[in-house]
Amino acid sequence: xxxxxxxxxxxxxxxxxxxxxxxxxxxxxxxxxxxxxxxxxxxxxxxxxxxxxxxxxxxxxxxxxxxxxxxxxxxxxxxxxxxxxxxxxxxxxxxxxxxxxxxxxxxxxxxxxxxxxxxxxxxxxxxxxxxxxxxxxxxxxxxxxxxxxxxxxxxxxxxxxxxxxxxxxxxxxxxxxxxxxxxxxxxxxxxxxxxxxxxxxxxxxxxxxxxxxxxxxxxxxxxxxxxxxxxxxxxxxxxxxxxxxxxxxxxxxxx
Amino acid sequence: xxxxxxxxxxxxxxxxxxxxxxxxxxxxxxxxxxxxxxxxxxxxxxxxxxxxxxxxxxxxxxxxxxxxxxxxxxxxxxxxxxxxxxxxxxxxxxxxxxxxxxxxxxxxxxxxxxxxxxxxxxxxxxxxxxxxxxxxxxxxxxxxxxxxxxxxxxxxxxxxxxxxxxxxxxxxxxxxxxxxxxxxxxxxxxxxxxxxxxxxxxxxxxxxxxxxxxxxxxxxxxxxxxxxxxxxxxxxxxxxxxxxxxxxxxxxxxx
DNA sequence: CAGTGGTCTAGACCACGTG
DNA sequence: ACGTGGTCTAGACCACTGC
Numbered sequence: 001x002x003x004x005x006x007x008x009x010x011x012x013x014x015x016x017x018x019x020x021x022x023x024x025x026x027x028x029x030x031x032x033x034x035x036x037x038x039x040x041x042x043x044x045x046x047x048x049x050x051x052x053x054x055x056x057x058x059x060x061x062x063x064x065x066x067x068x069x070x071x072x073x074x075x076x077x078x079x080x081x082x083x084x085x086x087x088x089x090x091x092x093x094x095x096x097x098x099x100x101x102x103x104x105x106x107x108x109x110x111x112x113x114x115x116x117x118x119x120x121x122x123x124x125x126x127x128x129x130x131x132x133x134x135x136x137x138x139x140x141x142x143x144x145x146x147x148x149x150x151x152x153x154x155x156x157x158x159x160x161x162x163x164x165x166x167x168x169x170x171x172x173x174x175x176x177x178x179x180x181x182x183x184x185x186x187x188x189x190x191x192x193x194x195x196x197x198x199x200x201x202x203x204x205x206x207x208x209x210x211x212x213x214x215x216x217x218x219x220x221x222x223x224x225x226x227x228x229x230x231x232x233x234x235x236x237x238x239x240x241x242x243x244x245x246x247x248x249x250x251x252x253x254x255x
Numbered sequence: 256x257x258x259x260x261x262x263x264x265x266x267x268x269x270x271x272x273x274x275x276x277x278x279x280x281x282x283x284x285x286x287x288x289x290x291x292x293x294x295x296x297x298x299x300x301x302x303x304x305x306x307x308x309x310x311x312x313x314x315x316x317x318x319x320x321x322x323x324x325x326x327x328x329x330x331x332x333x334x335x336x337x338x339x340x341x342x343x344x345x346x347x348x349x350x351x352x353x354x355x356x357x358x359x360x361x362x363x364x365x366x367x368x369x370x371x372x373x374x375x376x377x378x379x380x381x382x383x384x385x386x387x388x389x390x391x392x393x394x395x396x397x398x399x400x401x402x403x404x405x406x407x408x409x410x411x412x413x414x415x416x417x418x419x420x421x422x423x424x425x426x427x428x429x430x431x432x433x434x435x436x437x438x439x440x441x442x443x444x445x446x447x448x449x450x451x452x453x454x455x456x457x458x459x460x461x462x463x464x465x466x467x468x469x470x471x472x473x474x475x476x477x478x479x480x481x482x483x484x485x486x487x488x489x490x491x492x493x494x495x496x497x498x499x500x501x502x503x504x505x506x507x508x509x510x
Numbered sequence: 511c512a513g514t515g516g517t518c519t520a521g522a523c524c525a526c527g528t529g
Numbered sequence: 530a531c532g533t534g535g536t537c538t539a540g541a542c543c544a545c546t547g548c
Contacts, residue, residue, distance in 0.1 A: 021544075023517060049533060060519045065534085073328070075510050081534045082526030099509050196509040201500035202457035202475035220457035220475040226509075245456035252507060254354050254451040254481075255330050276525075278536060304514060315538045320515085336515050337545030 028057055028067040036076065036087060036192075037231035043089035043186050047077065050085075076194060076231075090182035090193065099182065099196060099228075102155065102243055103251045110149035117212075119143040119171040121163055128160045131227050131238045139163030143174065146212055153213045154248060160238040165189060182228075191236055196228040200250065205242070213244055222250060283312055283322040291331065291342060291447075292486035298344035298441050302332065305340075331449060345437035345448065354437065354451060354483075357410070357498055358506045365404035372467075374398040374426040376418055383415045386482050386493045394418030398429065401467055408468045409503060415493040420444060437483075446491055451483040455505065460497070468499055477505060 032047075041047045050068065054061045068085055071077040075098065078086045089095070097103075104110055124132065124140040132140065140163050147155035159181075161169070166189055177184050185191045201223045210217040222243040230236050243250065287302075296302045305323065309316045323340055326332040330353070333341045344350070352358075359365055379387065379395040387395065395418050402410035414436075416424070421444055432439050440446045456478045465472040477498040485491050498505065 025517075051533090062520085063518060066517085068534095079534065080527090082528080082532080084533060101507075101509075198507045198509065200455065200477065200505035200507060202477040202498075203500075204475045218473065220459045222455065222457040222477075243457075245458075250455040252356075252453045252455065254356075254453065280536075306514090317539085318537060321536085323515095334515065335546090337513080337547080339514060339546095 024059060025063045025066040025070075028053075028059060028064060029070055031057065032067060032071060033076075033231060039190060041087050043087045043192055044091065046084040046086050074194075088192075090180050090186055096180055099193070099226075101250050101252060102245075102248045104149070104248055106247075111151070113148045113151070115146045115148070116171050116174045117144040117146060119169065119174060124160075128238055132160065132162055132235050134162060141166045141169050143169075143171075145174075149248065152244075152247070154244050156209060156212055156242040158240040162236065165191060165236065185236075192230055193228045193236065194230055195233070196226050199225045201225075203242075209242055213242070215244065220245075224250070279314060280318045280321040280325075283308075283314060283319060284325055286312065287322060287326060288331075288486060294445060296342050298342045298447055299346065301339040301341050329449075343447075345435050345441055351435055354448070354481075356505050356507060357500075357503045359404070359503055361502075366406070368403045368406070370401045370403070371426050371429045372399040372401055374424065374429060379415075383493050387415065387417055387490050389417060396421045396424050398424070398426075400429075404503065407499075407502070409499050411464060411467055411497040413495040417491065420446060420491065440491075447485055448483045448491065449485055450488070451481050454480045456480075458497070464497055468497070470499065475500075479505070 032053075035041060035047075047053070048056070050061050050064050053064045053068075057064065068077060068079070072079050072085070076088055078088050080086065090098075120142055121139050122142055124134050124136055124138050126136050128134075128140060129136045129138065134140070141159075141161040143157075143159045143161075145157050145159070146153055147157065166185075169189075173188075174184075182193045185193065203221050203223045204218045205213065205215055205221050207217050209215075209221065210219060213221075215221075222241075222245050224239075224241040224243060226237070226239040226241065227235050228237040228239070287308075290296060290302075302308070303311070305316050305319050308319045308323075312319065323332060323334070327334050327340070331343055333343050335341065345353075375397055376394050377397055379389050379391055379393050381391050383389075383395060384391045384393065389395070396414075396416040398412075398414045398416075400412050400414070401408055402412065421440075424444075428443075429439075437448045440448065458476050458478045459473045460468065460470055460476050462472050464470075464476065465474060468476075470476075477500050479494075479496040479498060481492070481494040481496070482490050483492040483494070
């Protein structure tokens with residue numbers, strides 16, 4: 001059988017063993033990613049069945065399956081036997097802790113509350129601009145909030161978002177919203193967070209931080225700097241969090 | 256075609272849709288895990304080819320492949336096209352940072368040094384015994400060490416190991432050894448660390464800790480409590496590390 | 511050139527969820 | 530009863546490694 005019409009994967013017709021070789025299922029995966037990015041299927045919705053996709057891309061079901069397998073392994077898609085394959089969403093109880101790794105020491109799920117301290121539009125500081133791949137002249141949304149668990153102030157977040165994407169994000173709209181922030185980003189701004197990188201340090205609380213977190217000044221805090229990415233590894237959020245780790249800890253698994 | 260002879264996967268011959276259903280490839284995976292655990296193939300060695308394993312287990316190559324795929328995804332096996340499939344080992348430069356997530360801020364790989372402070376055999380304290388699934392009467396090896404990067408003291412480790420498994424581990428044998436500790440565990444004690452769970456906190460340094468780490472007392476430290484597991488999720492190490500995060504940070508990826 | 515893992519296909523049957 | 534994803538098989542061919 002000759003090469004698949006999708007693309008000539010090797011560069012010449014009959015396997016010249018040349019530069020870039022991309023398996024068919026990777027190309028399918030790329031096409032699926034594009035459809036997800038373009039919003040052809042929204043978070044929470046089902047994508048077409050494997051057989052439909054196989055017909056659409058003119059490949060076998062097995063090849064589509066392998067592409068979907070990888071996207072499911074990366075948590076972009078969710079397979080449900082008998083029902084279909086669904087676009088991952090942050091509007092789900094079980095997914096709530098995919099990005100928040102702070103866990104109560106005693107395991108009891110806490111009652112959480114959020115207080116918006118500030119939300120304004122400013123010119124991007126140099127470090128934030130670099131992380132978000134913007135120019136320093138570009139506008140960003142800067143928001144600060146205090147999260148409490150069981151009424152105890154626990155997380156102080158300082159969040160930066162690209163201004164052109166997150167127009168209309170205000171203290172009021174934030175205060176009205178109940179649920180995870182990434183759910184709001186999905187529904188209101190069409191931004192799906194797909195992956196994040198965190199850098200973690202121990203720092204001493206400043207006076208201001210200590211006051212907000214009801215702590216002694218100089219007390220130890222876990223500093224978590226996060227950059228979150230949408231489809232295509234485009235950075236969409238910088239978040240600097242300060243965690244009080246007296247009744248909670250940051251949980252991580254190593255494989 | 257009737258059920259596979261390995262086990263009757265459904266409980267009755269013709270799919271009674273009953274309690275426990277385990278796919279064939281999961282059973283194969285279990286058998287491979289057993290062989291790994293029993294040391295049939297040692298770390299760094301190649302396991303038999305997919306076709307050989309298929310013949311041995313009387314299944315198709317595709318089924319063996321799927322079992323191996325999962326073990327490779329869990330980093331227990333390592334596939335190398337054209338060469339074979341190998342048992343993962345901690346004796347490898349590229350695997351050195353699978354468990355150590357502390358990374359230099361500037362990205363330059365540091366020169367590392369290790370100093371053994373103490374190594375003794377004691378009765379297991381209650382908390383350690385619980386984590387290692389031992390009785391408090393059982394003996395454990397307790398070792399403390401100081402790791403330096405670029406001559407700067409950076410990590411203070413307090414390590415606990417089950418005494419029956421790690422006989423003959425002494426300050427001298429540790430001092431002689433160059434390389435990652437988990438490599439030593441593999442070669443000398445036949446213990447492969449396969450997975451670990453970490454709980455991370457920010458704490459203030461005590462006087463003793465500050466002295467060893469050349470820090471001001473009360474300074475912030477990253478406290479990392481790790482439990483490491485071998486095959487079969489058997490806990491084999493408890494490690495309490497204190498990290499200085501001035502020039503280094505703990506790196507984590509969220510998916 | 512032979513052997514290994516990697517890709518792709520086609521088809522059969524199973525388990526799950528929903529009418 | 531039907532459609533979905535999940536398992537299993539058999540066979541062909543490709544890419545990589547080493548003799």
